[in-house]
Amino acid sequence: xxxxxxxxxxxxxxxxxxxxxxxxxxxxxxxxxxxxxxxxxxxxxxxxxxxxxxxxxxxxxxxxxxxxxxxxxxxxxxxxxxxxxxxxxxxxxxxxxxxxxxxxxxxxxxxxxxxxxxxxxxxxxxxxxxxxxxxxxxxxxxxxxxxxxxxxxxxxxxxxxxxxxxxxxxxxxxxxxxxxxxxxxxxxxxxxxxxxxxxxxxxxxxxxxxxxxxxxxxxxxxxxxxxxxxxxxxxxxxxxxxxxxxxxxxxxxxxxxxxxxxxxxxxxxxxxxxxxxxxxxxxxxxxxxxxxxxxxxxxxxxxxxxxxxxxxxxxxxxxxxxxxxxxxxxxxxxxxxxxxxxxxxxxxxxxxxxxxxxxxxxxxxxxxxxxxxxxxxxxxxxxxxxxxxxxxxxxxxxxxxxx
Amino acid sequence: xxxxxxxxxxxxxxxxxxxxxxxxxxxxxxxxxxxxxxxxxxxxxxxxxxxxxxxxxxxxxxxxxxxxxxxxxxxxxxxxxxxxxxxxxxxxxxxxxxxxxxxxxxxxxxxxxxxxxxxxxxxxxxxxxxxxxxxxxxxxxxxxxxxxxxxxxxxxxxxxxxxxxxxxxxxxxxxxxxxxxxxxxxxxxxxxxxxxxxxxxxxxxxxxxxxxxxxxxxxxxxxxxxxxxxxxxxxxxxxxxxxxxxxxxxxxxxxxxxxxx
Numbered sequence: 120x121x122x123x124x125x126x127x128x129x130x131x132x133x134x135x136x137x138x139x140x141x142x143x144x145x146x147x148x149x150x151x152x153x154x155x156x157x158x159x160x161x162x163x164x165x166x167x168x169x170x171x172x173x174x175x176x177x178x179x180x181x182x183x184x185x186x187x188x189x190x191x192x193x194x195x196x197x198x199x200x201x202x203x204x205x206x207x208x209x210x211x212x213x214x215x216x217x218x219x220x221x222x223x224x225x226x227x228x229x230x231x232x233x234x235x236x237x238x239x240x241x242x243x244x245x246x247x248x249x250x251x252x253x254x255x256x257x258x259x260x261x262x263x264x265x266x267x268x269x270x271x272x273x274x275x276x277x278x279x280x281x282x283x284x285x286x287x288x289x290x291x292x293x294x295x296x297x298x299x300x301x302x303x304x305x306x307x308x309x310x311x312x313x314x315x316x317x318x319x320x321x322x323x324x325x326x327x328x329x330x331x332x333x334x335x336x337x338x339x340x341x342x343x344x345x346x347x348x349x350x351x352x353x354x355x356x357x358x359x360x361x362x363x364x365x366x367x368x369x370x371x372x373x374x375x376x377x378x379x380x381x382x383x384x385x386x387x388x389x390x391x392x393x394x395x396x397x398x399x400x401x402x403x404x405x406x407x408x409x410x411x412x413x414x415x416x417x418x419x420x421x422x423x424x425x426x427x428x429x430x431x432x433x434x435x436x437x438x439x440x441x442x443x444x445x446x447x448x449x450x451x452x453x454x455x456x457x458x459x460x461x462x463x464x465x466x467x468x469x470x471x472x473x474x475x476x477x478x479x480x481x482x483x484x485x486x487x488x489x490x491x492x493x494x495x496x497x498x499x500x501x502x503x504x505x506x507x508x509x510x511x512x513x514x515x516x517x518x519x520x521x522x
Numbered sequence: 523x524x525x526x527x528x529x530x531x532x533x534x535x536x537x538x539x540x541x542x543x544x545x546x547x548x549x550x551x552x553x554x555x556x557x558x559x560x561x562x563x564x565x566x567x568x569x570x571x572x573x574x575x576x577x578x579x580x581x582x583x584x585x586x587x588x589x590x591x592x593x594x595x596x597x598x599x600x601x602x603x604x605x606x607x608x609x610x611x612x613x614x615x616x617x618x619x620x621x622x623x624x625x626x627x628x629x630x631x632x633x634x635x636x637x638x639x640x641x642x643x644x645x646x647x648x649x650x651x652x653x654x655x656x657x658x659x660x661x662x663x664x665x666x667x668x669x670x671x672x673x674x675x676x677x678x679x680x681x682x683x684x685x686x687x688x689x690x691x692x693x694x695x696x697x698x699x700x701x702x703x704x705x706x707x708x709x710x711x712x713x714x715x716x717x718x719x720x721x722x723x724x725x726x727x728x729x730x731x732x733x734x735x736x737x738x739x740x741x742x743x744x745x746x747x748x749x750x751x752x753x754x755x756x757x758x759x760x761x762x763x764x765x766x767x768x769x770x771x772x773x774x775x776x777x778x779x780x781x782x783x
Contacts, residue, residue, distance in 0.1 A: 150612055189783065219781060223772055235636040260635060275771050329776070331627065336640045382625075382693075383644050412645040413656075413696060416718065420648060455575055455583045455652040457611070485584065488610050521609035 151180035151196075152488075154519030158299075162510040165303045168296045175202035177519075179214065190221045196264075200255065207295035207308055208254040214264045226271040231264035234283070236327060236340060238378045238387045239404040241426040241445035241465065245374035245389050247342050248325060250289035257300045257494065257513070258476075263289045278330030285323030288345045291365065302351065303507040304361040311365040312352075313345065314395075319369070320345050327374075338376040346370045350396055350437055370395035383410050387426070402430040402438075406445070422449040424463070434470075439505050442468045456482040470500035490517045550670030550686045557709045558665055564739050566592045566769035570761045575653050578753035584608075585651050591662065592769050598622055599662035600774040604782045605651070615782040617774060618643075622664040631779045638776050647696025654725060654747040654756040656696055659716075667692050668700075675706065678713055682706045697724070708732070710740045718751075725749050735765050 158173040177200045185192040196215035202208035217230025234248040242259075249262035266287040272280045293308055294301035313320045323344025330337060349365035356362040372393045379386040390403035406426030414421050423446075430441035447463025458481045465474045473496070480490040492515040499509040573585035586607035592600040598620030605614040613633035620626045626643040646658040671687040688700040698721045703713040711729060718724040730744035745758040772778065 150609060152610070183783075185783065192781065221781075223770075226777055233636045237637075238640075271777055273772070273775070273777060275775075279775075279777060331640070331776075333627075334625070378640055380640050380642060383642055385640070385642060410642060410645075412642075412694070413648040416647070416696065418649045418652075420645065453649045453652055455577075457608075457652065482608060482610060485608050486610075519610075521612075 146184055148183040149180060150183075150522060151178070152519045152521045153178040154517050156515065156517045159514045160299055160511060161514075162512055164299065165507070165510055166296075166305075169299050170204045170297060173203050173205060173208075173299075175200060175208065177201075181215075192219050193217070194219075202254075205254070205295045205298035207292055208298055210252075210254060210292060212252070212263055214262075216264070224273055224275070226273065228267070228269040228271070231266050232269065233262050233264060234267075234269070235262075236338065236374070236376065237389055238336070238376050239389045239406065239426055240387075240408070240424055240447075241406070241428055241463070242404055242440060243389075244391050244402055244404055245338075245340060245376055247340075247347055247372060247374070248283065248285065250291055250347050252292070254292050254294055254298070256492075256515075258492075263292075265289060278328055281325075281327045281329075283323070283325040283327075285325065285344060286321065288321045288323070288367075289347075290367075291347070291349060293365075299511050300508060300513070302363050304353070304356075304363060306351065306363045306365060307354075307356070311349065311367060314366075314368045315345065320367075334380050336376075336378045336380070338374075340372075340374040340376075342370070342372040342374075344369065346396060348437075368395045383412070384408070385410075398432075400431045400436075402428075402436075402441075404428045408449075410449075418453045420449075420451040420453065422451075423447070424449065428465075434502055437504055439474075439503075440465065440467075444468060458482075467500070467503065470503055472499045472503045472505060473497045474505070486521050488519050488521060490519075491515070546672050547670060549672035551665075553672065553684050553686055553704060553709075554665060554668075554670050557704060557711070558663070560709050561739060562593075562595075564593055564736075565766045566590070566773075567739075567741075567763060567765050568767065568769070569741075569763045572759040572761070573651065573653050573655075574757040574759070576755045576757070583652075585653065587651075590769060590773060592771070592774050598626070598664050600771070601662060602774050602779065602782060613783075615779050617776065617779045618661065619774075620662045620664060622666040626661065629776060629779060631782070636780070638779060644694045646692065646694040654749045654754055655758070658690075658692075658695060658697075659727070659747070673701070676703070678703045681712070683712065708740055723750055733763075735763055739765065 154177050156175045156177065160171050179196060179198045182195040194215050194217060198212045198214045200208065200210055213231050214233060215231055217228055217232050219226060219228045236246045237243040249265045251259045252261040252263050255261035265285060268284045268286065270282045290311060293306040295308060296305055325342045327338055327340035345367050349367045351363040352366055353361055354364050370393055372391055374391045377388040385408040388405040392399065392401050404426055406424065408422055408424045410420055410422035412420050426445045428440035428443045430436040430438055433441055443465050445463055445465045447461065450460040452458040459479065461478045463476050475495040477493040480488060482488050495512045496505060496508055499506050568590040570588045575583040584607060587603055587605050590602045594600060601618050603616040605611045615631040617629045618626055628641050628643045630639045630641050632639065647656050650657055650660055668688040669691055673685040673687055676683055676685050683703040684706050686702050686704060688702055690697055696718065697716050698719055699717050701715040702711050705712050710732060714727040715723060716725040726748050728746045729742040730746060732740045732742050734740050741760065741763050743760055746755065748755040
């Protein structure tokens with residue numbers, strides 16, 4: 120798998136080298152960030168190879184060039200993280216390398232891109248185009264770049280229909296033997312099984328229609344291809360122990376997104392039906408967000424969030440949330456430093472597993488930013504998918520410089 | 523009989539007062555309608571903005587953004603605001619469809635997540651990017667959003683002005699009223715006093731360096747907002763105005779929001 124990743128990287132870099140000189144490098148706009156991160160765990164690890172503290176560094180740059188009055192653009196976003204101890208978390212990725220051309224009734228986007236779908240906050244069920252970068256952050260918000268050809272057909276008075284041909288499957292990267300926040304036993308990072316091989320494994324097809332009608336925003340989507348999230352099968356490894364092997368099946372998924380925005384209320388719903396991974400199943404997330412703006416005329420916004428997550432596979436679902444409630448609040452100070460705080464709690468309605476998370480961030484001066492994340496897991500039931508993470512309460516601190 | 527006479531007198535006094543108020547209101551509305559009429563037909567406009575945020579002790583912080591506006595005849599304008607600095611919010615973009623009578627529609631694009639979020643447009647009084655400008659100070663002006671009362675004529679910086687009171691008619695405003703000095707020759711606002719919900723003077727906005735474009739449209743190069751209650755101020759500098767560049771609805775949709783620069 121590492122070889123595959125290397126070959127993929129080499130091929131992409133080769134393409135970059137061909138494309139870049141087309142336009143003078145001077146006309147490229149460069150921006151990005153670089154940061155150092157401290158990731159600490161205070162509970163003893165489940166396995167002796169795991170560590171209590173990981174220092175790491177990251178850099179992500181964006182090279183952007185446009186011509187034809189901005190109707191054509193090229194963007195290149197390389198990403199690299201180095202991490203102490205965990206060789207799987209030390210990773211390079213091309214987050215974006217694409218060309219976008221724009222006309223009145225359509226847009227064509229070709230290359231490696233990131234495409235986000237969804238409206239809810241606690242989890243992103245409908246979002247399926249990109250593979251999750253599972254070693255970057257346990258919040259699963261980071262994604263690996265996905266090669267694609269995407270045509271958007273745009274009705275100026277109505278909605279947008281996006282058609283995707285996904286050209287190249289990105290296998291999930293899991294933390295290494297020495298990494299925390301991983302399944303135990305660990306996932307085999309050398310080998311994975313695929314239902315389809317060759318071109319069928321690599322090609323994916325998707326479409327999504329989005330439209331806004333007054334207070335309503337909705338989207339319908341379909342996906343066919345290799346599942347981004349594998350199922351894990353427990354198998355014997357060469358040393359007589361056990362390991363999980365990722366199985367990637369061909370799936371069909373239909374998704375719905377709905378948001379109703381009225382006054383200070385946001386009402387949200389996301390739902391999917393998926394077939395191909397055992398029996399077909401249904402999953403949904405629904406909830407609301409209410410925000411008080413400019414509280415006590417002090418400028419701050421305070422919002423509360425409540426969401427419910429459901430998965431029809433119940434306890435057997437290889438997901439963290441299948442019958443869980445999320446409650447949380449968001450405090451945005453709207454000060455010069457853009458100080459923000461997001462705190463949430465998720466409770467499993469029947470097994471009582473609870474997870475807590477606090478995220479805070481603040482700008483320092485004009486170019487620096489610091490972020491603090493605290494994640495706790497308590498009363499983890501043995502049957503819960505997150506049981507492997509029961510000792511992985513963590514405190515993450517990041518200081519980054521934006522250029 | 524006396525009672526009836528008294529009632530009649532009271533009625534007469536009131537109806538006179540009412541028509542006097544009506545006259546004041548209609549003069550206010552007439553002035554504003556003329557302001558609006560003279561600024562109609564700009565089609566589309568784009569510009570770059572620099573915001574200098576100053577606190578009480580004089581520390582400064584800089585914001586850079588650009589803004590595009592599309593005039594929609596018969597409805598509120600559409601606008602796209604793109605953030606460039608501070609660097610950590612570069613690429614964040616804000617799309618707004620204003621409506622004179624119903625709630626505005628607003629979307630925010632978060633570039634790190636590549637996520638377009640429909641957001642509540644009830645946030646009128648909150649600060650924009652930590653500045654002394656509230657969202658409601660920067661959204662496009664529509665006549666039905668206020669009621670008007672003509673106060674007096676008065677000169678401001680040696681120019682004759684109408685002083686008109688604006689009373690917000692939309693929900694969630696942070697102001698009870700705004701007092702606006704309008705240049706009575708050019709029909710453009712030159713100064714605004716904002717009164718908070720307790721009717722205390724909160725902020726003053728001063729327009730600086732008006733330039734006329736296309737022989738019709740006046741735009742200020744500078745706008746200084748001073749908060750009297752906190753001592754903070756925000757200087758806005760508007761540069762590179764470009765009118766009628768042929769922008770259309772497609773420059774203000776959610777596809778464009780995702781690649782706005």
